[in-house]
Amino acid sequence: MTQLSPNILLRCTILDSHGSIKTISGLFRKSDLCSRHGLEPRDLRKIDSRVPNLVPTILARRSGILINVLHIRAMVKSDAVLLFDSYGAADSRVHSAFVQNLEHNLCLNTSSLPYEFRALESILASVLEALRSELGWLRLVVDDLLEALEDDIDREKLRMLLQISKKLNGFLSRSRGIKLAVTEVVESDEDMALMYLTDAKLGNPRDEQSNLEELELLLESFEKQVEEVLAEIEQIYANVNNTQEIVELILDSNRNRLLALDLRTSIVTLGVSTSTLFVGLFGMNLTSHLEEDPYAFYILSGIAYVMAIAVVVAGLRRLSKLRRIGLSSSASFDNKPDEHHISHARAWWWRENQFRVIRRERNSAMKYTHPSPYPYPEHNPNATPLDPAELNTEPKREKKGK
Structure with missing residues (x-):
């Protein structure tokens, strides 16, 4: 059987209308879930963890609200909540805290909101808490890493900076996807009208012209809080990018200094090689009629030293001039403008x-x-x-x- 088969088994936890757990990690076939809750097999693709789905979605159906955001895959009905793969997930601590919070909010029933909105509010609060928790961890790691880079730049820190940049990019993409999913629901009056499951069950369905302010305020409040998280993570991401650019500039500057040192060494070597020309000439077994001159050695040595110094000074001046031209040639004020x-x-x-x-x-x-x-x-x-x-x-x- 493939993952898209209607007979495939899904594991889910069911909470009843009083917030009590009715079934823990029960196994249900897709076909049974679709027939019992009035869904299509394609609707369950969004909440099936075995089907790759990285885009957060909030789908409104007549029988319930399908939610796939971060660690939560759930279906909210007017009198029940189905949590798919709530146990045995990657982060069981987050799921356990979410289930306890959901039970608490559904059992109290102190709010004037209907059942489905209280469940939806608990789910969005858990998503926001997960975002802020990950944001706090990323902020702490980034601050420590940037502070360490101010003292010393080495290979290990640059590798960590690359990994942190990838994590920030992924977190930023997930946050934007969550905001986009909520924004699509807020901008669609038809979807918000379908989310009033209790009214539809009581025989008073909402339409696009009905008063949807209650749900709209709930979603807009969550959207604003996600925007705050987005603004902060974008600031952290900008700091990381600025640090990467500064590190690249520092490395380029050090590389240029090493190249300049190599050129200076080559120029000095050229000057010394030029002075050894006389050594090579007078080292040959040829008669130059200067062997018996008492001043020939000193004169030729002085000429060799002068030549070496002249070549070194000329080369260093030429190098300095070329470096100045390289920095200011693009914005030289001495060049006359084109007629x-x-x-x-x-x-x-x-x-x-x-x-x-x-x-x-x-x-x-x-x-x-x-x-x-x-x-x-x-x-x-x-x-x-x-x-x-x-x-x-x-x-x-x-x-x-x-």
Whole structure:
């Protein structure tokens, strides 16, 4: 049998209308669950843990509300709650706390909310608590790691930074998926009307034009709290990204320093190699007529030292000049601007001034002849538009003394 077979067994815990556990980890066939609760086999795919489903969903059906968010896979009815795979999950502590909280809220019955909304509120509260718990752990780990990176940067810390970045990205995706699932329900009046299961059971079903404020406030409150978690995790994620960029800049700077040191060493080696040219020449068994000169050794040694120093100084200056050009060549102020760009800029500026002068003259003429409610001629629908040819003619200049 495949995972999509209707006869496959699902394990679930059932809570009755009084909040008491009626069945613990019972095994039920898909076909029995569908016939008993008025569901389709495709609806159970969202709450079957053996079917990969990473997108949080909240589905409204006439017979119940299907919820698949984080560690909770449940079906809420007007008088019962079915928790699928509530026991034996990856984190049994979270599930145990959730079941106890759900029992407590359903047994008290102190709220004016109907049964399904009290169960839904408990489920959303458990989801929010799980988000905040994971957020607190991530915040603590990130703060310790960033503080450690300020003192020293090593391979192990960079590997931990990469892992934390992946965890933050996954947590951010899950939080956004939860917010999106709640937002889709809030924006759909039809889905919210279907969630009033108690009213539908009593023969007063809600429709899209009914008052849905009670459920809307519940979902909007949860949505705002998830937004707060999202804002905080986005801030932490931004801090991690900024730290990664700064670490990359520091590593690049150290790499450049090592390259500069290697180049300086190569330049000094070149200077020393140049000075050994005389050693190689006079080391040959050839007669140079300088063997008996008492000053030849000192003169040639001085020339070799001078050549070595000259080569080293010239190479270091050239290296320093190249490094300065590499940093400022993209924004050099000594380069003259392109004459082609200057001509275009001047032409645009001249046409802009012409347009302003023509508009000022027309405004003054219309002001003294017949006042108009339009502040600018181009805003007046009855005004004649400017001729493009006028922009290419020089404006008239008044003579002095007039």
